[in-house]
Amino acid sequence: MTGFNTRAIHAGQEPDPATGAVIPPLHLTTTYKQDGVGGLRGGYEYSRSANPTRDTLQTALASLEQGTRAMTFASGLAAEDTLLRTVCRPGDSVVLGGDAYGGTYRLISRVMAPWGVGHQPVDLNDLDAVRAAVAPETTRVVWCETPSNPLLNVADIAALAEIAHAAGTLLVVDNTFASPYLQQPLTLGADVVVHSTTKYLGGHSDVVGGALVVADDELGEQLAFLQNAAGAVNGPFDAWLVLRSLKTLGVRMERHSANGARIAEWLLEHPAVGDVLYPGLPQHRNHEVAASQMSGFGGMVSFRLRGTDRASAEEAALRVCERTELFTLAESLGGVESLVEHPHRMTHASAAGSPLEVPADLVRLSVGIEDVDDLIADLDQALT
Structure with missing residues (x-):
């Protein structure tokens, strides 16, 4: 595998075959001409389902986080919402860090809770407390931010992954503060990485977005289904801005x-x-x-x-x-x-x-x- 900075500049970003342009084109289109009914060029039919610019960003992010698949969204919370609605059902619960981002806590406690999804805050540095909080019958997610926002606590990703997996539970790591340049949770045992691409990945305070990166193809397929079905995708220009910024991450x-x-x-x-x-x-x-x-x-x-x-x-x-x-x-x-x-x-x-x-x-x-x-x-x- 090539180095991080090389992948940030080149992964999924080959020069345009039609013109030789070294920067991937910005595809500002909603729909695509079909060569006969169902005759799709490259699998593209409608930009909510797929867009070449968004696909390029997703390929790059999967490479940087060393995952199998990435999906990008209109915001970090849209990414989190898609993940939680994919893996949780009424009666399930989420164990989350006791100093999680306020927006994540609001989503779980005020949007997911009325739908019947419970939550339990816990100090992620207290591994015995985490073990006690994880119930194999109901806990679907252990949610970890590391470093956390805003108290800058750091959780042991490998240890949390061991606890989660022993209970048949997913470990989700919000990697926004570190970025994949400083930390790659999937290589330490996490199942899903969450990003607000608004932050370090965008890097210039000019774009709002979010992303999920997964280690498992089957989970990736499930998330991609809801990404399309619910439709909270980022537009192609937003994807292009993040893609541009990855080069200098x-x-x-x-x-x-x-x-x-x-x-x-x-x-x-x-x-x-x-x-x-x-x-x-x-x-x-x-x-x-x-x-x-x-x-x-x-x-x-x-x-x-x-x-x-x-x-x-x-x-x-x-x-x-x-x-x-x-x-x-x-x-x-x-x-x-x-x-x-x-x-x-x-x-x-x-x-x-x-x-x-x-x-x-x-x-x-x-x-x-x-x-x-x-x-x-x-x-x-x-x-x-």
Whole structure:
């Protein structure tokens, strides 16, 4: 197998046979001429079912995650919804990490639950608790984010896969924070990888999308059926934008990781900061696991502010979010520009009052690829 960056540039992306164009064409079409009834060219009849640009992206993603098949969608949550409705039925349940993304928790607790699908949050670092939570009769999915959003916990993918498979359950890993450049869960035993392609795969804050990558052909066929039947696919231009960005994923993740590490180390020494959450730090509780299954630690950094009480610490966190200049106050992550947000009131507001509620004094950074000294100077003035 060729190297990651070579596959990112070439997998599924041969020069156009008609013109020799080195960039795959953008197929902005809804339908395709048939050579007689049922005489399809390349299997294409309607772009909800298949589109050459989307197919190229799916081929590339399957190669990068070392899976057998990939499917792309209009958003990350559309991908998650398709997966859950494919593998779950009323009476089934999902075991998910106790600090899962708020949108995932909302989908499971408020959309799937009325349909009869239960859920149980659990600390994925407590393997005995995971074993106790997995019920072979009803648990269909163990849902893992690693690193998690926004607490940057890291789960042992291989250990979770062993527990899930012993109970006849699927292990799903949300690989959005790491990207396939830093971590490839299918090679560690996961059954399905989930991505919000909006984030690092898109990388430029200009496209919304999602993806599923699977290790098993039969599961891939089932997911592809619902991808077509429910129809929450990404358009060809969105697919083309992500495909373009995959070519630079490796070099971008190297810079994100280098900047993230520098900022995490700097934050450790700041008197206003109480705790720094970054798996690349030796002090991180999951550092050894992260180092064993990741080739780098990415650009996501969270930290907690000091205060005399909860209210003052929360106010300090809000002031930091309001005072940064290079770090733009905005949701989302993974773009070339740096972002800052307050998860308790922004991305994870839907988890307030639940077991997945995040600390009110937490600030999350998506560290971009700017000059790191400028980013540190911005944080310094915001924390002063």
